[in-house]
Amino acid sequence: MTASARTLDFAGLSEPELVQLARLGRGEAFGVLMQRCNQPLFRTARSVMRDDTEAEDVLQEAYVRAFQKLGDFRGDSSLLTWLTRIVLNEARDRLRRRRAMVELDAVERAQEAGQVLVFPSGQAAGDPERDAARAEARRLLEHAVDELPEAFRLVFILREVDGRSVEETADSLGVLPATVKTRLHRARRMLRESLNAKLASALDGAFPFLGARCGRITEAVLARLQATGLAVA
Known part of the structure; x- marks a missing residue:
C-alpha cells in the first residue's frame, strides 16, 4: 500500500468514491459510510421495532446483508435510500418471525397449561x-x-x-x-x-443517536465484515 493510500482522507470523500473503495474491501470506507447513515437508519429501525436494543440488532444485521451485496447498488437512488429499504425489510422480517414463534408457543402453552403468552411491549428504558x-x-x-x-x-x-x-x-x-x-x-x-x-x-x-451507540454499531459491523473477508483493516 502506498503512503498516499494510507493517508487518504476518507471522511472528505464523496459517496460514490466511498462506495467504490468499500467494494474493494477498504474498512475505512465502510466505517465512514456507516457513520453518515447510522442515525437515520437507527431511527428507521426503531420506528418499526419500538425498542432501542432491537433496533441496534436490526441495523447491524441489515448493514452486513447490504455490504455483502454492495455490488448490486447501482446508484439510481442515494445509498441511504437503498439502505433504508434493507433496514425496513430486516425489521419487518424479524417481527414476522417473532410473531410466528409467539403464536406457536402460545398454542402449545394453551394446550398444556391454559396459559396465553403475552407479546412484549417493546418499550425502551430511559437514557x-x-x-x-x-x-x-x-x-x-x-x-x-x-x-x-x-x-x-x-x-x-x-x-x-x-x-x-x-x-x-x-x-x-x-x-x-x-x-x-x-x-x-x-x-x-x-x-x-x-x-x-x-x-x-x-x-x-x-x-437521539448518541456517540457511544454509533461507535458500537460501526465497530461491530466492521468486525463481522473483516471476519468474513469482505473488508480489511
Missing part, C-alpha cells in the same frame, strides 16, 4: 445521558410516536424527525409522494390529539 430538563417531554413524545400505526409512524419519523424530503420518503417506502403527504397529515393530527403543543420544542431531541 440517563439525555438532558434532564427535557427528558420527560421527549419520553412522552417518543411514546406518542410509538403508538402511531406503523404506516404513519414510518412517514413521521422519516419526514419530521429525520428530515427527509417527500420524494426520498416515498422512494424509501415504495409509495407515492401523495401518500406520504396524506400519511404525514394524519400522523400529525393523531399526535396533536395526544400531545400538548408545548411539547413541540422537544422534537429535535427525540430518538
Whole structure:
C-alpha cells in the first residue's frame, strides 16, 4: 500500500468514491459510510421495532446483508435510500418471525397449561445521558410516536424527525409522494390529539443517536465484515 493510500482522507470523500473503495474491501470506507447513515437508519429501525436494543440488532444485521451485496447498488437512488429499504425489510422480517414463534408457543402453552403468552411491549428504558430538563417531554413524545400505526409512524419519523424530503420518503417506502403527504397529515393530527403543543420544542431531541451507540454499531459491523473477508483493516 502506498503512503498516499494510507493517508487518504476518507471522511472528505464523496459517496460514490466511498462506495467504490468499500467494494474493494477498504474498512475505512465502510466505517465512514456507516457513520453518515447510522442515525437515520437507527431511527428507521426503531420506528418499526419500538425498542432501542432491537433496533441496534436490526441495523447491524441489515448493514452486513447490504455490504455483502454492495455490488448490486447501482446508484439510481442515494445509498441511504437503498439502505433504508434493507433496514425496513430486516425489521419487518424479524417481527414476522417473532410473531410466528409467539403464536406457536402460545398454542402449545394453551394446550398444556391454559396459559396465553403475552407479546412484549417493546418499550425502551430511559437514557440517563439525555438532558434532564427535557427528558420527560421527549419520553412522552417518543411514546406518542410509538403508538402511531406503523404506516404513519414510518412517514413521521422519516419526514419530521429525520428530515427527509417527500420524494426520498416515498422512494424509501415504495409509495407515492401523495401518500406520504396524506400519511404525514394524519400522523400529525393523531399526535396533536395526544400531545400538548408545548411539547413541540422537544422534537429535535427525540430518538437521539448518541456517540457511544454509533461507535458500537460501526465497530461491530466492521468486525463481522473483516471476519468474513469482505473488508480489511
